[in-house]
Structures are given as structure tokens and as C-alpha cells.
Amino acid sequence: MGNLTLVSPALASLVAVCVLLWARKQADERKIGSIPSVGSSGLLEYYTGGWRFLFHYPEMLAEGCEKYPGRVFRVPRVFRWDFTVAGTALTQDVVTAPENVLSAVAANRDASSLQLDFTMGPELSTNSFHIDVVRTKLTRNLGKCFPGIRDEVSCAFDELIASDGTDWKLVTVLPMTTKVVARTVNHVFVGLPTCRNEDYLDLAMQYTIDVFLRAQLISLLPFFLRPIFGPLISSRNQSVRKGLKHLGPIIEYRIEQEKQHGSDWPGKPNDYLSWLLESVDINDERTAPDIVSRILAMNMAGIHTTSNAFAHALFDLTTHPSYINALREEAEQIVEEHGWTKAALNKMHKIDSFLRESQRMHDNGPFAITRQVLDPLGFKFSDGTVVPYGSIVNVTFRGVHFNKTNYENPDVFDGFRFYKMREEPNGALFNRHMTSTSLDHLSFGHKVHTCPGRFLAATELKTMLAHLVINYDLRAEIEGVRPPDDVFGIVIVPNGRAKPQYISPPGIPGPDMTLLSLAKLWDSGR
Template sequence: MPSSTTWFIFSITLIFLTAARYIADSKLRKSKYKNIIFVGPTGIGTVIGFFQLLLGIRDFIQEGYDQHYGKLFAIPTLFQMTIVVSGHDLIEDIRKASDDQLSLYGSIKEGMQTDYTMEPHILENPYHFRFIHLSLTRDLGGRFPELKEEVIAAFSELVPPTDNWTTFPAWLTGKLVVLRVVNRLFVGPPLCNNSDYNEINDAYSDALVKTALIIGFTPGFLKPIVSRLLDVYIPKTLRRAMKHVAPIVEERLEKEKLLGADWDGKSNDLLTWLIEKTPESDKLSVTTIKAITIRLLATMFAAYRPASMALTQALFDLATFPVYIPELRAEVESIVKEEGISKDSIGKMYKLDSFIKESLRLRAGGKASMPRKVLKDFTFSNGTTVFAGSSIIAPGYAIHHDARHYSNPADFDGFRFARLREEQDDPVRYQMVSVGPTFMMFGNGRHACPGRFLVSALLKTMLAHVLMTYDIKLEHNGRRPTDKWYTFSPAPNQTAGLLFRRRSAPSC
């Protein structure tokens, strides 16, 4: 591993090379897009402008949205042109565009730098995501008892109920609960309860994000060099994960050999699904174990990070606005008393669904939604053309805070969507999993996140359990912890705690 001195020299060199490349490119890119409004630092084309943009891109998106709503505007980000699309008609243009024109996977490939952070075939053939869409979502009702059982077990272990107020780290606790519950559905017990394996999932996600971020800020001609310098982090985590996965693959294949393909007790999880997709002759090869492990980690990365953030934010909101707790508890308890906890019963918890969706609207949506890479020159319905190689986003955070779409958009209104559902007699449009041009937490159109049904079930089951089991409040005299921003995306405060104590009512 490079020494700290080497890293320092390399980092300073990289920053100045990046700034120089940005300055050289900015005027060229601006001249190409004469028909699009530019938003950004006044020092564009200067070193000061480069660092202004680096630190304040989310503010420039909001500025552009406020001043140029209904139009396209451009922000000259590093080494590319990011086109921000606002207004219903233009967002519909993105939704309707074909994948060979505006590519979601092209945007993911660029954003996550998959040429350097993953095996090429992972994104070229992402069949592991079809497990979420085709298997898990359709069979969520059948898997729900496992989900519920793991929610109760995870909270009991990580937040043991006590009669006195006890502080727990909110972000860490939320992550660990979600990791356990999602891994129950992905790899099953006992691996889902293995603290080392869950820590590996978290470490892999962090390594992936940080590596992609560093490589993304690197000029193209330096990417291969930088990726080799960073190559220690992801492979190390992957090797640790393979040590856990390989014995389970071997055990399941041995049972299949002895008991047949549909042996009694066969796990219906992502790991089994991946094994079945592997050619028979390759199932025990090191290459196959590696490929299966990468797909497990990649799927977990996509599932657990947004769910963990959403859970933590919802818990902060529950503690910040305790006025909602009595009505939420009453709804949960009445439904649980009649039907128990199931996929169908949580679907009837309209107020809880509304509370979580409002938390997502206000806190969780990033500045950038519906990211697309322009593969072919594309002309929008207003006549504006964007050129191949550009990147397109919709300003999700600005949309979620727009008074044209939501009354008092800066205020937390926990029953906002429950009222709209009742007033407009529309049980579908205002539920958490519904997507559209005014709620883009899960994207929009045919590329909307297929895991949103799982995330919704997870969040409602976990919040219902918290409401039935605990009292909750904020530390530090009731002040909600400030969110943190990382380029385009907000994240819950990662150091703040929440106070829990036992509630007298029975758990769900």
C-alpha cells in the first residue's frame, strides 16, 4: 500500500491536474451548448470556480430550478456536461426515451465507475436484480414471516428494551437492522446473523462509493493508474466475503446432489437463485464463487443503503414530531389486533405509509433523480437538443420541495399523503411505492426502482415494531440532528443518537 507521503503528493497532483483539465474543458463545453442556459460559479474557467462548483453543486441545481423552471439548464461538472431537466413535459421526455438514446445503465456505469470497481459482466448482464423484480417482489407475502421474525430479533438484540431511557447510535443501529433483515432474504440464516459478514457488506458499500468517487474525479487518462492504486480496498473485502459464501454454496450443492433439486428445506433466497443460474459444470469454481459473491454484495449495496438512510430519517422524524405517535400507534394496533403483521395488513396502514413517504419526500431524495447518459443526440419536445456524451438528471430534491406540487413544502406534514389519498379517493397514487414526476425517490417510469416494494415493506414493518415496542425521543433537548450532504445526496447525521425505552404495550 502506498505510504502516507506518497498519497499526499499524489492527491495534490491529482487535484491540480483535475482543476487544469476542468478549466481547459469548460469553455469548449460551454461553446457547444449555446442553446442551453448555464448555471454555476461566476468564476467559471478559473481555479476558484472549480472549487466553488466542487463544494456547492447542490445549491447551483436549486438556483437553476428556481430561475429556469420548465427549461433545461446546464452545470459544467467535471469532464462532462450535466443537463438538468425541469418541468413535467421535459421529464416526460426522459421517461419516454428509449434506452439506446438515454441510458440509465450508462449513467450507473459512469457514476459507479464500474469499469474499475466491478467485473464488466456484472452491469452488462445484471440478472441478479431480476431476483428482486421477478422472485422476491412477487413472493414477498410468502417470505414475510421471515422478514417479520428478523425485524423482531434484530431490534431485540441491537436495541434491547429497558425501563430507563437508553441512547443508541441511530445511523449505526439502522444500518445493522437493515443489513440483518435484508440478508435474511438474500442469504438466509445463519449467515444473515453473522456480524462479520454484515460488516463486510457495509465495508464493501463504503469502499465502492469512495473508490468510485475518487476515480470519478480523476481525468480519463489517469483513471487506470488511480484505479490500480486503489485496487486494494474492494478486492480485500471481496475475499473476506467469499470465505463466508463458499462453504454455504458447497453445502447447498451437496444437499442438492443427495436429495435432488427440490430438496426439503431448500432456501428460497438470492443465493439459491444465483446458484441455479450458474451452469452445472462451473458451480464450484473459484471464478463462480467470486461472481456469485460480487452479485450478492452489489445487490445488497443497492438495497440496504437507501433503506438504512430512510429508516434512520424516519426514526429521527418520529422522535422530532411525537405528536404523530398516538395516531400511528392506534392505526398499527387496530390492524395488528384484527389481522396480525403480514404483507396485506401493513398495506392497510395508510397513515404509517404517509408518514414514511413524507420523510422520504423531505429528507431522502437526492438532488439528482432519473440519471441518464446521452448515447445519441436527443431533442426534447421544446426543441432543445442535447449531445451524446452528456449526462442528464431531474432535480428530485427541488421537485420534492416545490410549492407547485406540495403545500408548505418545507414543513413536515406526516399525514399529507393519507389526506390526499382520502380527499381524492385515490388509494394508489399517493402510496409510498407510487412514482411519478412529482415524487421521484424511486425514479420514474419503466426504470423505477424494482426494490421499492421491498423497501416499503421493510420500513413499515420496522416502524410498526418500533411504535408497538418502544418509546423514542431525541437527545440534546429535542433538536433534530442536521443532515449531511455528499455531492448530490443528503444523508442522516451519522453521529447522533436516539433514546429508547420499553413500552408497556405488547410487541408486534
């Protein structure tokens, strides 16, 4: 009887929770019943469909975009519906809505793939001055930082490829590009020698993976359990402790130098860490743990998105090798005339176009924009569709980037698509640069929450691509075959196991099949 006495209240509580969830689900269904859904809209689909998204979300979104072009449709997630926008007009509604109506901050904190409050800390959204520093001081200093960026790109590629100049070498693309980007971005963030410290780089690269994976686990919990188990699942504290080992002494040293010699102390580095320290009140959040948290956050924003974009571009280049010579000729000519400068990059129009087209065709996830509805009355789109308070609204890349009204032959990769637009009679008004955002190109977002680091990302990507095509030949492991992307939930990344090949210098004859087979065996046995 004692056991029964203990079990009965627990069972009653469980039943009560289930009833409440069912009642809430029924109320939501009555509010949103007119909005079409991918798959069945019944109660069973609400739960089973929520698990489908873990492995089939791109297909679910593609189905929605095809069935409901230019409309809002809903896709089941675990414990909720996601409302997805496909089409330019409705995208305009989202990007122009004020923050207190459709909130990017609330979406990131409470309901997105980041689970920001638990994985990275609520202070990063309540006081996001680290993002303002990127938007202002970092962007303004890119020209001064460019020699370091160029040097790090060159050194990193030479070390990681390490070709003897006489033979092809198989290189696994994504790990290589991630390491190059991690070194380059941290040259700007924290400078030498830390940007080449292997232990620090491992932390910087792993941090993003930890955040996304643990956020996915947290998002599988009911909302009322997340405050309990979220901090236990998160690896935030461990990451900050590791970061302090490398950055703590540097931060304390710079603060002490400023106390002794003033804000412009002799030898003060011109890097993101210095700009961060300049931007906070010494009595407020100018503590080493807080600064480390923000540098890790910017590593998360800057490493994997950029390295994924470059891996996609390399796969596109080796799948369509006819572009290599044209890109090489442009890069060589401009570098010869103007040297390796930030201004020279701006003249590499074909490289700019190729990278922008690769971004259009491939993305780091299915969503360009994510917002949460904060208006108690819900959010009403221009077509009359209303989504309820608390809902998550997403703008899907596919509904914009593959829309035939936006692009001719949108399913076909055209590396010089935007270069040809520039060459048209009205090319003087060209506004489709890599860093430009618009309602038909959302790789960096649009309007208020446009990616503040896009100028740094574009500088890195152009420098990396120009360096590679000048100094190396490239070819796919399997000619003409682009490796399929890896997908988990809303995370889409380039294939992490695929191996284009590189030779140095350009022009060395390609390997025969015997040599290629030996290279594969050698590489797989390392």
C-alpha cells in the first residue's frame, strides 16, 4: 500500500500534465487550423512529425515550399509547430516587423536551435555589446587587419596542405577549412601567438559543436523542464574555464597596462579583444569570464558559418572545374596590379560572384531568419494569416533562393550569375555584392538583424579562394560528383568526410588511376 500511495500522486501528476498539454494543443489547433501543414495536421502527426524533423527537415521544408508557394505553412517540431514563410512579400512582413512584435532575441534565447540562455548565458542577449563591437570597430579596422588576415590564410593553408609541389594530395575539406578559418578569425580576435595555439583552437572549434548539440538536446525537453535540466546539459561553464586558461592572463595583463599607462598604452594590440575591453565599464562586465564568454560566442558565429561556406564553395569549384582558370586569371591580374590589399579584394568581381552564388545554392540550415511572436494578439501577415503569441516564425532559404521569380534557372549553379548582372548596361547601379542583403538573397539575413560580421566573413572567404586558385590546382575525388551534405535537424553542413585533391604549383599533370588509388589508401591509413 505504501508504494501505491507514492505512485498514485506521481501518476496523477503525469496524467494532469498530459491533459494540459493535450488541451493546449487543441486550443492551438483551433487558432491555427486554417494554416496548411506539411504532413497530416492531426494529433499523431504533431508528435511523430516532430521527430521526423531530426533527419528529414530539408525535405519537409521543400515539400512545404512546393505545395504552398508564397504562403505561411506549419511544420511539426517536438512540442510545437514552426510557422514557415516562403515568398518575398511575407519575408518583407517579417524583416520589417519591430522587435517587440517579432523578436530575434527572444527566438534565440527561448526557442531556437541555440537555447542561448542555457548554452551561452542570458547576459549575451541582455547586453550584446560584443556584437556592436563587430559592427563598428571591427568592420572599420578591416583594412588595418588585412595584412594579418592574409598572412594567416597563407601560413595556415601551406601548413595544412603541406604539398611538396610534385604530387597530388588528398585533403579532407571541412576539417581543413575549419582550421584555416579558426586561425584567421582568431588572428583578428586575440592575435598571435594564441591564434595558433592548438589547444585554444580546439576549444574555439569545439565550442560551436557543443552549443548546437546540447541545444538540440535541450530543445527536446518540454518547456517547463528546460530551466531544470538545461544548465545540467549545457557545457558553458566548462568552456569558459578552458578559455580562461588561455585568455585570462592576457585579459588581466591588458587591463593592468591600461591602469598604469592609459587607454593608448605602448604596444597595445589592435584586435577584437582590445576593442571589447574598450567598450565595457570597468565596474560592470569587464571581468575575464565575461570577456571569454563573448569571445567564444563570436568564435561560434564566425568559425563554422564561414568554414562551411568555404567548403561549399570548394565542392562547387571541383564539381564545376571550368571556373578555376577564370578565377585564377582574375586573382593573379589584380594581385599583380594592386598587391594583396583589402582594396584589391573589392576588385575581384568574379570571385565575389562565385562565392555569392555558392551561398545562394547552399546554406548552414534551412532558415535564413527566425523570430518569436511577442504580441499577445499574435502576428498578422499582409495576406491575412495570423500566427498566435509565442509562435516561432521562420523564413526559409529555399522559398527565396530557389524561387523562379527571383532567379532564372534557380536550381542550376551559375558561378558568374552576379558577375553577369554587374556587366549589364545598368551595372553601375549593381547592388548584388557578396555582402549585400536583399529580399531575394538572405545568406547574411536582411534589415535590422543583418549579420554584423559579414564584412569580415567576406574578406576571409575572398582571401582564401584567391590564395587557393593562385597557388593550387583542385580536382574532386570523384570527377563531377558533389558530396551530399550532412543533415541533423535544422543543422545542414558540408560533407565532413569528402576529399577534393590539391597540387602545387598549378599545371602539374593529374594522377593516373594507380596513383590515385595509392593516394586513397595512404590517406585512409594515416
